[in-house]
Amino acid sequence: MKRLILSIVLINLLSACAYFKPIKHADKAKPAPEATAEKPATPAVENATVGSATASEVNAQTTATAETATSANATATETAESAAGATAKADPLNDPSSALAKRSVHFPFDVDAIQDADKQTIQAHGEYLSAHAERKVRTEGNADERGSSEYNLALGQRRANNTKKALILSGAQADQIEAISYGEEKPMATGHDEESWAKNRRTDINYK
Amino acid sequence: MLRLSSLIILLCLSLPARAVLDIEVTGAGEHQVPIAIVPFEGEELLDQRISEIVASDLVRTGLFKLISPSDKTPHETSEVKFADWAKVEALTIGQVIRQPDGRIEIRFRLLDTVKKTDLLGQSVTAKKDQVRAIAHRIADSIYAKLTGSSGVFSTRIAYVNRQGKYNRLVIADSDGFGEQTLLALNQPIMSPAWSPDGKSLAYVSFEQGRAMVYAQSLQTQRRILLASFPGSNSAPAWSPDGQQLALVLTHDGNSQIYLVRADGTDLRRISFSTTIDTEPTFSPDGRYLLFTSDRGGSAQIYRMSIKGGEAERLTFEGSNNFSPRFSPDGKSFVFAHFKGGAFYIAVQDFETKQIQILTPGGWEKKPSFAPNGKLVLFATEVHGRGILATVSSDGRVKQKMTPQQGDIREPTWGPFIN
Structure with a gap:
C-alpha cells in the first residue's frame, strides 16, 4: 500500500512537472521585454517604437501562455529574443508571409528524398541559418503507421537526415542542425486513411 | 557511454487481483481434451478460487473442453468414483489447507479417468498472496502432462x-x-x-x-x-x-x-x-x-x-x-x-x-x-x-x-x- 501511495505521488509530481514547464518558459521571456523597452530609449526613437511594440506582443503572449498553460510556447521566447536583439530589423522567422513560416516538408509513402514542392522552404531555412549562425534547429522526422514502429523510426530518421543535408546545401552549418526521428510515435493525425498518413509523413524544422 | x-x-x-484486460477466446484445437476441474476444498476462504484460475488458463489454449463436475465433489483420490467421470478424460481435484502460521498448503491431483490412474500429485505451501502464481503453476503442470509441451501460464x-x-x-x-x-x-x-x-x-x-x-x-x-x-x-x-x-x-x-x-x-x-x-x-x-x-x-x-x-x-x-x-x-x-x-x-x-x-x-x-x-x-x-x-x-x-x-x-x- 505504501508503494502505491508513493507511486501516485510520483505520478502527480511528474504531471506537475509537465504542467509547469510552459510557465517557466513564460517567466524566462518576461524580463526580456522590460529590458528592451528601457534600452532603446537612449539610442533611437525608431528602435524604441519597434521594441515596445514587440514587448507588448510578448506580454500578451506571456499571459496567454501562463493562463492556459498549453504546450511549451516557443513563440514567446523567440519573440522576446528577437526583441532583445540590438538590431531594429524584425526577425523574418516571425513574418507569416515569409517562406520561413513553413516549418514542415512532406514525403510520399516510404520515400525519404526532399520533394521539389519543398525546395523553396528548405532554401529559405538554409539561408536563414547561414545568416544566423547562433540559431540552432532540430529536424524531426515522422512516418505514417504503415510499417513496424522500428522501421518507421528508421524511415523518420532518414527523412530528418535528408532534410538536414538539404539545409546544409542551402547554406546552414552541420553543427546548427540536430536530426532526430519520432517514427510513427507522434502522429499529427491518427486516422487510418491517406489524408492522415500524408500529414504524418513529414520532417518538422524546429527552431530551438 | x-x-x-x-x-x-x-x-x-x-x-495483483484486478483483471486489466477483457479476454475473448475463439476457435478450438483439433482435438480438445475433455477435463473436469472440481472446486478445491477450502478454496472459498481465499480471495481467488484456484480451480477457476486453472480452468480459465486451460480454456484459453483452446486445447481443453471444460466439463462441469455438477454436484460431484471429490477432493481426494479415494473419493473418486471413475464411473461418474465417463464424459471426461482428465479430472483435477484438490484441497486448500490453512497452516497455523497463516500460510496455505495447496494439494492437487490430476487423474486419468480413462486409464483410471493418478497422473500427477503435488503439494505447495505458500503465502496467501501467491495464490495466482500457484494456480498458474498447477495449470502449467496439467498442460504439460496432457499435451506434452511446457505450459506458459506462469x-x-x-x-x-x-x-x-x-x-x-x-x-x-x-x-x-x-x-x-x-x-x-x-x-x-x-x-x-x-x-x-x-x-x-x-x-x-x-x-x-x-x-x-x-x-x-x-x-x-x-x-x-x-x-x-x-x-x-x-x-x-x-x-x-x-x-x-x-x-x-x-x-x-x-x-x-x-x-x-x-x-x-x-x-x-x-x-x-x-x-x-x-x-x-x-x-x-x-x-x-x-x-x-x-x-x-x-x-x-x-x-x-x-x-x-x-x-x-x-x-x-x-x-x-x-x-x-x-x-x-x-x-x-x-x-x-x-x-x-x-x-x-x-x-x-x-x-x-x-x-x-x-x-x-x-x-x-x-x-x-x-x-x-x-x-x-x-x-x-x-x-x-x-x-x-x-x-x-x-x-x-x-x-x-x-x-x-x-x-x-x-x-x-x-x-x-x-
Whole structure:
C-alpha cells in the first residue's frame, strides 16, 4: 500500500512537472521585454517604437501562455529574443508571409528524398541559418503507421537526415542542425486513411 | 557511454487481483481434451478460487473442453468414483489447507479417468498472496502432462499502454493480471525486449527528447543507458546467453545493426548497408540474426551471421514484411506481413520456405512467440482501440485481450522463469 501511495505521488509530481514547464518558459521571456523597452530609449526613437511594440506582443503572449498553460510556447521566447536583439530589423522567422513560416516538408509513402514542392522552404531555412549562425534547429522526422514502429523510426530518421543535408546545401552549418526521428510515435493525425498518413509523413524544422 | 541513472519515474505499481484486460477466446484445437476441474476444498476462504484460475488458463489454449463436475465433489483420490467421470478424460481435484502460521498448503491431483490412474500429485505451501502464481503453476503442470509441451501460464508479457501522450511500460502475467508499471512518461516508449533470464527489460524511451536504449532490472529497478548516440538508438534484442544485445544506431547515417555487451561496453557495428537495417533478433542458438531491411527496394526480412557478412533475403510475398522473431525451436519465424493495405501475422518455415498466414488481417503488428512455441502474441486494433491478441501457432485458436483503458502497443512475450 505504501508503494502505491508513493507511486501516485510520483505520478502527480511528474504531471506537475509537465504542467509547469510552459510557465517557466513564460517567466524566462518576461524580463526580456522590460529590458528592451528601457534600452532603446537612449539610442533611437525608431528602435524604441519597434521594441515596445514587440514587448507588448510578448506580454500578451506571456499571459496567454501562463493562463492556459498549453504546450511549451516557443513563440514567446523567440519573440522576446528577437526583441532583445540590438538590431531594429524584425526577425523574418516571425513574418507569416515569409517562406520561413513553413516549418514542415512532406514525403510520399516510404520515400525519404526532399520533394521539389519543398525546395523553396528548405532554401529559405538554409539561408536563414547561414545568416544566423547562433540559431540552432532540430529536424524531426515522422512516418505514417504503415510499417513496424522500428522501421518507421528508421524511415523518420532518414527523412530528418535528408532534410538536414538539404539545409546544409542551402547554406546552414552541420553543427546548427540536430536530426532526430519520432517514427510513427507522434502522429499529427491518427486516422487510418491517406489524408492522415500524408500529414504524418513529414520532417518538422524546429527552431530551438 | 555507460551511465547509471536513478530516476524517480520508475514506478513499481502492483495490482495483483484486478483483471486489466477483457479476454475473448475463439476457435478450438483439433482435438480438445475433455477435463473436469472440481472446486478445491477450502478454496472459498481465499480471495481467488484456484480451480477457476486453472480452468480459465486451460480454456484459453483452446486445447481443453471444460466439463462441469455438477454436484460431484471429490477432493481426494479415494473419493473418486471413475464411473461418474465417463464424459471426461482428465479430472483435477484438490484441497486448500490453512497452516497455523497463516500460510496455505495447496494439494492437487490430476487423474486419468480413462486409464483410471493418478497422473500427477503435488503439494505447495505458500503465502496467501501467491495464490495466482500457484494456480498458474498447477495449470502449467496439467498442460504439460496432457499435451506434452511446457505450459506458459506462469510466464509474463511486456507491452506499452498509451493514453494520448501518456505512455506506460507494463509487465503483466500472461493472462493480463498483475500489471506492473515499470516506466511512465509523457513521451513515447518503444520496443521492450526481455533478457533471456526474464530479470531485465531493454527498451527505447524518448524521455531525453529522442530515441535512446535503456536496460532495467525488474528486481532492483536499476537501469543503465545503453545507447545515446546522436540520432536514433533503438531496437534492442538480447542474445540467448544474455551476454550481449543487438541494437540499431543511426550515428553513422542510416539505421545499422550493432552488438554491445550487456553492460554497455564493446560496441561493434555488424551491418554495413546504405539502407535501413533494423529489428534484429537472435536465433535460439545465438549464431544468426533475422532483421528487417529495405536494401532490395522494399522492407523485407533477411538473415545474417552475428559475425556480419552477407545477408540472405527470406521473404518475397506481400508488399512488405516486418518484425521477425524466431520460433523457440529455431525452425520457423513469425513476422508482420503487409499486403493489400492490411497487416497479417504470418509464419515461415526455414526449410520449406512456406508462408502460413495465421490471422484474418487488419492492423496486426509486432508478433512474438510464447516460450513453448504454441502461441503467438501480437498487437491489433478493434473499434479503434489498440489491444493484445494471441493466435495458436497453427492458426486455430484466437484470443483477444482488451485493456480497460488506453491502447496497447509493442507487446512481447517473456521467457520461462525458473
